[in-house]
Amino acid sequence: MSDIHVNAGFDGGNIRLIGIDGERVDLEIVNDHDSDFYQWFYFRVAGAKGRTLTLRIVNAGGSAYPFGWPGYEARASTDLAAWRMADTGYADGVLTITHAFDTDLAWFAYFAPYTMAMHEALIARIALEPGVAHRQIGTTLDGQGIDYLRIGTGAKQVWLYARQHPGESMAEWWMEGALDWLTSDAASDLLAKATVHVVPNMNPDGTRRGHLRTNAVGTNLNREWHAPSADKSPEVLCVRNLMDETGVDFALDVHGDEAIAANFIAGFEGIPSWTEAQGQKFTDFGDRLAAATPDFQTEKGYPKAKPGNANLSMSTNQLAERFGAVSVTLEMPFKDHDPNADPEFGWSGERSKRLAVSCLEVLTGMIDDL
Known part of the structure; x- marks a missing residue:
């Protein structure tokens, strides 16, 4: 069992964990309730200090505005105050965030959240x-x-x-x-x-x-x-x-x-x-x-x-x-x-x-x- 934990069970959170395989974490954005729309994500990763993870949002290609992913960079924070751009790429319908963790906790979002x-x-x-x-x-x-x-x-x-x-x-x-x-x-x-x-x-x-x-x-x-x-x-x-x-x-x-x-x-x-x-x-x-x-x-x-x-x-x-x-x-x-x-x-x-x-x-x- 992995010691890496991903969750979005908080105010404004959105992500579904699909699986963890070594340094690769596969995720999905959850649809708006009773709607086909989805694109907002906001989640935290715990237990990855000292590791570099590849966070893959595998359903990004089916999102509301997939033409918005090229050239986009996710936001990452370790204190929920400063949200810096993260190393992000988009190819073949998958949004990939690569992050080197130097802290026990990090949060990732589509944009700096306002909960x-x-x-x-x-x-x-x-x-x-x-x-x-x-x-x-x-x-x-x-x-x-x-x-x-x-x-x-x-x-x-x-x-x-x-x-x-x-x-x-x-x-x-x-x-x-x-x-x-x-x-x-x-x-x-x-x-x-x-x-x-x-x-x-x-x-x-x-x-x-x-x-x-x-x-x-x-x-x-x-x-x-x-x-x-x-x-x-x-x-x-x-x-x-x-x-x-x-x-x-x-x-x-x-x-x-x-x-x-x-x-x-x-x-x-x-x-x-x-x-x-x-x-x-x-x-x-x-x-x-x-x-x-x-x-x-x-x-x-x-x-x-x-x-x-x-x-x-x-x-x-x-x-x-x-x-x-x-x-x-x-x-x-x-x-x-x-x-x-x-x-x-x-x-x-x-x-x-x-x-x-x-x-x-x-x-x-x-x-x-x-």
């Missing part, structure tokens, strides 16, 4: 800040609360929400950076002109379960915004209902992208009510952000929808159409932001936090025009 324990600590800390109002606006199908924070008193209604896809953990790192800035003196100009509504984690159940893309019953929340329901997507239902009460002038939906090695935004081209004026404000946001930080660019991104072909089940399109909002999807990479690459950490939680500050500083500069 529900971390979420609870964030909410507890921010809710105590002056000027912050917290509400639980709904309950998930697993019985977890949907946390909502309101900051500011201005007339413009700004909505920030993240982690519809729970495996995109960089989105909640971004939220931590945003909330730290919003509760600092630096935010005073924005908060005098805007009320900022924040849902740091739209999908607590998927987060805790270690899902890539869905909630507890296999629902992709970002395909529910046209007709959310209490039995399939209560998370979207409670958020959209509150948006209907407040209105929305600007919305930012924070995500991660598996394949594109850059930060970029996606918009609402193709909505039935599209106007050039509304679209120009979206473009201005991206241009200003690219000018403000080397960690953003506007050349790479998703194809734009043709006129009249927007998918209104997606939040960015739905909110632009429903409210006439300047509605933005921010995508951050699981790989790195190649225009400003970091060979040790790649794109990271800390860089996600800094990008949030840049986004909000840019928003402050254009809030009067929304």
Whole structure:
């Protein structure tokens, strides 16, 4: 019997051990519950100190976005704080992580995790800040609360929400950076002109379960915004209902992208009510952000929808159409932001936090025009 132990039986964990043969460990990622989606992994290895192991995720080729594996490097940590890029390769449908263990324990993940324990600590800390109002606006199908924070008193209604896809953990790192800035003196100009509504984690159940893309019953929340329901997507239902009460002038939906090695935004081209004026404000946001930080660019991104072909089940399109909002999807990479690459950490939680500050500083500069 091997003295190497692999497990993912913790908050946000996901892996299945297939077998151990000497220095080779074969693994599988587990599907999201009631779904074909899988790609998020997060597990620990114990008992390998002094050995070099080859960790093989043998079902990587059948994952949701296999085209995202080439050029990708897994994240590894020995302290759950610093997550460095690991020696990773992809061939013949197998993702291989090679790691020399100099400690008794090491953790591996698709990206630096942001667990529900971390979420609870964030909410507890921010809710105590002056000027912050917290509400639980709904309950998930697993019985977890949907946390909502309101900051500011201005007339413009700004909505920030993240982690519809729970495996995109960089989105909640971004939220931590945003909330730290919003509760600092630096935010005073924005908060005098805007009320900022924040849902740091739209999908607590998927987060805790270690899902890539869905909630507890296999629902992709970002395909529910046209007709959310209490039995399939209560998370979207409670958020959209509150948006209907407040209105929305600007919305930012924070995500991660598996394949594109850059930060970029996606918009609402193709909505039935599209106007050039509304679209120009979206473009201005991206241009200003690219000018403000080397960690953003506007050349790479998703194809734009043709006129009249927007998918209104997606939040960015739905909110632009429903409210006439300047509605933005921010995508951050699981790989790195190649225009400003970091060979040790790649794109990271800390860089996600800094990008949030840049986004909000840019928003402050254009809030009067929304």
